[in-house]
Amino acid sequence: PTILRSDYRPLAWRVESVELDFRLDAEQTLVTSRLACVRVPGASGPLPLDGEDLELVSLRIDGAEAGECMRRTERGLEVTPGSDTATIEIVTRVNPAANTTLSGLYASKGGLFTQCEAEGFRRITYFPDRPDVMARYTVRLEAEQASFPVLLSNGNLVDSGELPGDRHYAVWEDPFPKPSYLFALVAADLEAMERSVETLSGREVLLQVWVEPGNLDRAGHAMDSLVNALRWDEETFGLELDLDRFMIVVVADFNMGAMENKGLNIFNARFVLARPDTATDADFEGIESVVAHEYFHNWTGNRVTCRDWFQLTLKEGLTVFRDQQFSADMLARAAGAEREASARAVKRIDDFRGLRAAQFTEDSGPMAHPIRPDSYQEINNFYTATVYEKGAAVIRMQHTLLGAEGFRKGMNLYFERHDGQAVTCDDFVAAMADANDRDMTQFMRWYSQAGTPVVRASGQWDADARRYTLTLAQHTPPTPGQPEKLPLVIPVAVGLIGPDGNDLPLRLEGDSAAGATTRVLELVEAEQHFVFEDVDAEPVPSLLRGFSAPVLLEIDESDARLAFRMAHDADPCNRWDAAQRYAERVILALAAKADADVPEAFLDAWGALLADESLDPAFVALAATLPGEGWLLERMRPADPAPLRAALMRVMRAIGERFADQWLGLYQRLEVRGPYRYHPADAGCRALRNLALRYLAAAGNEDGLNRAETQFEYAENMTEQFGGLAALVHSASPVAEDALDNFHTRFSSDALVLDKWFALQAGAWRWDEAAPPVLERVKALMDDPAFKLTNPNKVYSLLGAFFRGNPAEFHAADGSGHAFWAEQIIALDAMNPQVASRMARSLENWRRYTPALQTSIRTQLERVRDADGLSPDVAEVVGKALVG
Numbered sequence: 001p002t003i004l005r006s007d008y009r010p011l012a013w014r015v016e017s018v019e020l021d022f023r024l025d026a027e028q029t030l031v032t033s034r035l036a037c038v039r040v041p042g043a044s045g046p047l048p049l050d051g052e053d054l055e056l057v058s059l060r061i062d063g064a065e066a067g068e069c070m071r072r073t074e075r076g077l078e079v080t081p082g083s084d085t086a087t088i089e090i091v092t093r094v095n096p097a098a099n100t101t102l103s104g105l106y107a108s109k110g111g112l113f114t115q116c117e118a119e120g121f122r123r124i125t126y127f128p129d130r131p132d133v134m135a136r137y138t139v140r141l142e143a144e145q146a147s148f149p150v151l152l153s154n155g156n157l158v159d160s161g162e163l164p165g166d167r168h169y170a171v172w173e174d175p176f177p178k179p180s181y182l183f184a185l186v187a188a189d190l191e192a193m194e195r196s197v198e199t200l201s202g203r204e205v206l207l208q209v210w211v212e213p214g215n216l217d218r219a220g221h222a223m224d225s226l227v228n229a230l231r232w233d234e235e236t237f238g239l240e241l242d243l244d245r246f247m248i249v250v251v252a253d254f255n256m257g258a259m260e261n262k263g264l265n266i267f268n269a270r271f272v273l274a275r276p277d278t279a280t281d282a283d284f285e286g287i288e289s290v291v292a293h294e295y296f297h298n299w300t301g302n303r304v305t306c307r308d309w310f311q312l313t314l315k316e317g318l319t320v321f322r323d324q325q326f327s328a329d330m331l332a333r334a335a336g337a338e339r340e341a342s343a344r345a346v347k348r349i350d351d352f353r354g355l356r357a358a359q360f361t362e363d364s365g366p367m368a369h370p371i372r373p374d375s376y377q378e379i380n381n382f383y384t385a386t387v388y389e390k391g392a393a394v395i396r397m398q399h400t401l402l403g404a405e406g407f408r409k410g411m412n413l414y415f416e417r418h419d420g421q422a423v424t425c426d427d428f429v430a431a432m433a434d435a436n437d438r439d440m441t442q443f444m445r446w447y448s449q450a451g452t453p454v455v456r457a458s459g460q461w462d463a464d465a466r467r468y469t470l471t472l473a474q475h476t477p478p479t480p481g482q483p484e485k486l487p488l489v490i491p492v493a494v495g496l497i498g499p500d501g502n503d504l505p506l507r508l509e510g511d512s513a514a515g516a517t518t519r520v521l522e523l524v525e526a527e528q529h530f531v532f533e534d535v536d537a538e539p540v541p542s543l544l545r546g547f548s549a550p551v552l553l554e555i556d557e558s559d560a561r562l563a564f565r566m567a568h569d570a571d572p573c574n575r576w577d578a579a580q581r582y583a584e585r586v587i588l589a590l591a592a593k594a595d596a597d598v599p600e601a602f603l604d605a606w607g608a609l610l611a612d613e614s615l616d617p618a619f620v621a622l623a624a625t626l627p628g629e630g631w632l633l634e635r636m637r638p639a640d641p642a643p644l645r646a647a648l649m650r651v652m653r654a655i656g657e658r659f660a661d662q663w664l665g666l667y668q669r670l671e672v673r674g675p676y677r678y679h680p681a682d683a684g685c686r687a688l689r690n691l692a693l694r695y696l697a698a699a700g701n702e703d704g705l706n707r708a709e710t711q712f713e714y715a716e717n718m719t720e721q722f723g724g725l726a727a728l729v730h731s732a733s734p735v736a737e738d739a740l741d742n743f744h745t746r747f748s749s750d751a752l753v754l755d756k757w758f759a760l761q762a763g764a765w766r767w768d769e770a771a772p773p774v775l776e777r778v779k780a781l782m783d784d785p786a787f788k789l790t791n792p793n794k795v796y797s798l799l800g801a802f803f804r805g806n807p808a809e810f811h812a813a814d815g816s817g818h819a820f821w822a823e824q825i826i827a828l829d830a831m832n833p834q835v836a837s838r839m840a841r842s843l844e845n846w847r848r849y850t851p852a853l854q855t856s857i858r859t860q861l862e863r864v865r866d867a868d869g870l871s872p873d874v875a876e877v878v879g880k881a882l883v884g
């Protein structure tokens with residue numbers, strides 16, 4: 001069934017308080033819930049209680065059997081109390097060990113954990129499971145002491161003790177009203193790293209990171225990140241931790257990254273555990289950002305939450321923006337004053353690259369939706385790049401338009417007005433508008449229009465008038481259900497580069513004097529002209545600096561001009577972008593013409609980038625990385641993975657061969673000495689050295705391969721060890737197989753490290769044409785004792801890396817990859833619909849492939865659609881893909 005945003009109605013009842021009592025057991029957990037309910041004055045109607053996969057033991061209203069006052073409905077139960085206040089007591093029984101969905105209460109490695117967002121609480125007890133029902137929770141947990149020595153829930157521990165029969169209990173009280181999706185409990189054998197800090201107002205708070213026994217030496221980075229996040233929110237927004245205790249708990253089986261349950265964040269192990277010899281720089285960075293993200297939710301999400309799930313971007317877009325700003329500030333601080341701008345740019349490029357790869361492609365497919373969708377079938381399918389990443393970009397534009405100070409004023413007003421409430425995206429933008437005296441009516445279209453807007457730019461220089469006229473036009477292509485689009489408010493940060501490569505001071509028509517070299521233009525009409533005065537020579541425009549809007553820029557630029565911007569654009573984001581555009585152009589041309597050579601001019605431009613020692617290694621590592629295959633397929637019509645892969649290989653070989661000396665020189669010069677530290681300068685060097693090995697390995701360069709092997713064998717940190725391994729696998733070298741075996745043996749008991757090992761093989765290219773198809777290896781790896789279809793990390797690293805990260809192998813002409821996809825989706829769906837649905841989405845953009853591939857994919861999409869007992873999750877994805 002389709003749920004519509006326009007169908008929202010407030011509930012006729014309020015739930016004042018919730019008392020939960022858990023008799024925990026792996027197979028039979030008994031849950032007693034006592035709800036103090038009050039009818040909303042003037043409202044009428046029953047109280048609907050959602051429930052899913054529950055065994056109802058009893059339901060009493062004010063102490064009496066419910067009888068006539070209760071009936072079963074499609075979604076659960078409906079209760080009609082006889083008066084305007086009622087205490088409803090519900091007893092249910094659930095089986096955590098049998099719950100493979102990882103939603104609700106489930107077992108993982110002998111412990112019990114919960115995941116309630118979005119609609120998992122209804123899998124624990126009957127409840128009005130919607131975010132606008134905010135209540136105070138008291139939770140009593142009781143369990144056998146030996147199996148479940150640690151008992152945690154939200155808020156403050158108010159009582160605990162031992163019970164006869166080797167049992168024990170704990171009582172937790174959360175002082176803040178919260179929606180049910182923020183409820184959590186943990187009962188497991190865990191150890192805590194603890195730190196106590198003083199908050200802004202001088203309160204002492206206890207921070208804990210709970211991990212499996214033996215893993216405390218991997219918890220330090222998460223703890224440091226938490227402390228940094230806490231400080232940052234105080235300094236940047238004046239927002240303080242509001243509880244006496246804040247806990248992070250690690251779990252091995254988890255559908256997503258992490259969850260912001262009030263005071264009890266639960267994390268996928270991969271976003272907590274890190275030690276230099278087991279985690280890469282990228283892992284350290286990911287941990288810092290996810291720990292901060294969940295912590296920031298305490299205000300943007302928990303204190304002020306969503307009225308309904310259509311408003312998801314209210315908390316997610318805003319919180320992603322906050323974590324991006326935080327990470328940029330952390331990088332800038334570590335880099336030091338001189339390198340600060342470059343460090344920020346690297347983070348910005350990384351974020352934009354992610355947006356382009358995941359969100360722009362989503363926006364051009366059958367699942368395209370506005371950041372605030374109008375309808376959904378299954379809300380779990382809408383934790384998307386659009387809601388998160390484009391949502392963050394929409395918040396960033398408000399930050400750009402209002403300035404940091406104006407944005408802060410808006411945030412202050414937002415909390416002043418809405419603390420403790422469940423609100424909408426309109427409420428957020430209204431606070432921004434009111435605090436800054438600005439009309440943001442047109443801006444709101446970003447919340448309702450799907451699709452990636454296209455900004456078309458052209459410039460005209462008038463030598464006599466010494467004027468440069470920049471014409472910007474915008475349009476948004478149609479998306480499913482939205483044929484017509486209106487003009488948006490698009491902040492376009494602009495610079496003009498003079499022939500000498502330096503930025504011109506800008507004077508717009510009407511300005512009295514020339515000012516900054518970058519200006520933010522506001523494009524609000526379908527087409528607008530912007531006139532710059534005192535322009536003595538034809539400039540090269542640099543548009544959307546810092547990726548000032550989530551749009552696609554179309555501009556006619558010669559190869560020479562791209563090379564010029566690659567060398568001179570003062571905005572590192574646009575320098576990167578120029579390199580990407582040039583590479584995209586060259587690769588797509590090569591894919592269309594199998595016998596063409598890699599153009600010399602392109603190689604020269606690339607060489608200039610490598611030779612520029614003034615650039616930060618971290619930046620060069622990004623700029624010298626070819627555009628992702630997924631993005632290139634998006635730009636290729638029809639998308640044809642095999643010739644594209646061949647073109648990419650040719651370009652990689654050419655860059656590796658032609659610049660072998662530079663790569664080897666960089667490799668030598670940038671070696672990081674001393675013990676590992678997670679630091680942007682060191683990480684940048686490691687990234688560029690690992691990239692050097694990749695190119696050298698692709699070109700079959702012997703020196704390079706030797707270095708990769710040495711680095712793999714002797715590195716003392718995972719970034720370098722895995723970098724060496726990846727380079728070997730990224731070559732036709734016969735050493736690769738031994739190295740893979742060796743790595744497997746070394747880390748056979750480390751699940752997170754093995755995830756990398758699976759992903760590397762599933763995403764491998766076939767540099768040796770005689771090697772068997774990667775599909776065969778993926779199938780074999782599924783039989784590895786470490787692989788489990790029930791563990792989402794394993795599925796994402798093996799199947800995800802193959803379906804999403806290896807298009808040339810996945811889309812093999814014989815259709816074997818597609819048939820395998822269907823088998824796996826059907827198998828996964830029976831266990832875990834959320835994971836199945838995420839994997840299913842890897843074929844949604846099938847209509848852009850060649851006719852032969854389309855035929856093969858359609859057959860498999862239909863096979864999945866027609867499978868028995870398909871979940872609503874997968875049904876929505878496959879259904880929309882087939883409708884188009």
Ligand code: ARG
Binds near residue numbers: 257293383
């Ligand atoms: N709120 C969590 C986060 O942003 C994600 C939870 C996703 N849950 C889900 N069922 N899709 O970090």
Ligand code: ZN
Binds near residue numbers: 319
């Ligand atoms: Zn979030």
